[in-house]
Amino acid sequence: MKLVFCGTPAFAVPALKAVLSAGHTVELVVSQPDRPSGRGMQTIPTPVKQAAIEAGLSVVQPTKIKNNPEFQSQLEAIRPDAIIVVAYGRIIPRWMLDLPPLGNINVHASLLPKYRGAAPIQWAVANGEPVTGVTTMRIDEGLDTGDMLLQREMAIAPDQTAADLFPLLSAMGSALLIETLDGLAAGTIQPGKQDESQASHAPILTRDDGRVDFHRTAWQIYNRWRGFYPWPGAHTELNDKKITFHRVAVTEHFERAATSGSLLIEGSHLFAACGDNTWLEILELQLEGRRRMMTSEFLRGSTLKTGDRLG
Known part of the structure; x- marks a missing residue:
């Protein structure tokens, strides 16, 4: 042709x-x-x-x-x-x-x-x-x-x-x-x-699509991270600074109620509370003004504690 x-x-x-x-x-x-x-x-x-x-x-x-x-x-x-x-x-x-x-x-x-x-x-x-x-x-x-x-x-x-x-x-x-x-x-x-x-629609992505809403379940947040990687990604705020999640995973090894966005630290692991008492593990992240790093490395130099909140 x-x-x-x-x-x-x-x-x-x-x-x-x-x-x-x-x-x-x-x-x-x-x-x-x-x-x-x-x-x-x-x-x-x-x-x-x-x-x-x-x-x-x-x-x-x-x-x-x-x-x-x-x-x-x-x-x-x-x-x-x-x-x-x-x-x-x-x-x-x-x-x-x-x-x-x-x-x-x-x-x-x-x-x-x-x-x-x-x-x-x-x-x-x-x-x-x-x-x-x-x-x-x-x-x-x-x-x-x-x-x-x-x-x-x-x-x-x-x-x-x-x-x-x-x-x-x-x-x-x-x-x-x-x-x-x-x-x-x-x-x-x-x-x-x-x-x-x-019919359903798939509109053009905006930066705000990457903002994490911790009222969603961990699986919903994880799927949105997969869909929006690498841009607009998954991001929220920690102490008024933007924090980007580069790798996350849904964790099902414990059940505990907490306010959406609340953090739980267990050793070198960092978890965020999500909707329906589900939890998201943050594996790799980048705080505004700093380089990308594994969460275990980030926690070693951080004053973050259980109960602090994201968003």
């Missing part, structure tokens, strides 16, 4: 490489503009742009696509069979939806209609889902509401973080994209409507 590929982050790179390996022609790669990043705030190419340049592909990075006559003329001249959209990060306008005969095909990292939106992997883990997956779909003018093409499931292990799942779902989505293109070419895929009654 003759394709246009739209994508920006590292998650989309395997899909671009898979399309090329399958023998399709990518006439143009569309990525978001390069932005400053890192401590030095240096402007670096997006991961998709880097991969496209290495493959010798043409790349454009329009600041807007809805009302952009030059960009529209460029795509109309290509006359692609399909436009592939993988984590591009922009709403696809009507004129792009209407352009290719096979439509705009998206790889979405959830089992639609669940977890529509910008952060499906993170919210699936944060909500303690045992299963996730990827869905290929035809984009329409709604938010991830288009007709589904193919879908694959993947189990989520109890100790997996969202960061662990990103490369796995990226690889699964890449393979499913090629299967989808083959099925569309052969006419063997029957698009299916999404069940709106089962």
Whole structure:
């Protein structure tokens, strides 16, 4: 097929490489503009742009696509069979939806209609889902509401973080994209409507999503830590200073009632009381202004005592 590929982050790179390996022609790669990043705030190419340049592909990075006559003329001249959209990060306008005969095909990292939106992997883990997956779909003018093409499931292990799942779902989505293109070419895929009654949303993450609410159970806090690792992570306050939890675990070896957020110290172990008389062990942390360290090391130089509170 003759394709246009739209994508920006590292998650989309395997899909671009898979399309090329399958023998399709990518006439143009569309990525978001390069932005400053890192401590030095240096402007670096997006991961998709880097991969496209290495493959010798043409790349454009329009600041807007809805009302952009030059960009529209460029795509109309290509006359692609399909436009592939993988984590591009922009709403696809009507004129792009209407352009290719096979439509705009998206790889979405959830089992639609669940977890529509910008952060499906993170919210699936944060909500303690045992299963996730990827869905290929035809984009329409709604938010991830288009007709589904193919879908694959993947189990989520109890100790997996969202960061662990990103490369796995990226690889699964890449393979499913090629299967989808083959099925569309052969006419063997029957698009299916999404069940709106089962829809849920996965909004873009904010820093406040990482704030620990100790009224939640230890398992809920642990799952949110897994889902929001490495950003926005899990953080709270200790004596008016921000404290970040880098590793936590649910402990079930004792039951004792305590006020939510209260601390319990047993030797080199630190526990926080959570909702429903559950307890969270804090294994690795970082206090504002200090380096990341194991909790046992932190306690050796701390005046913290049982009964002190977080939050």
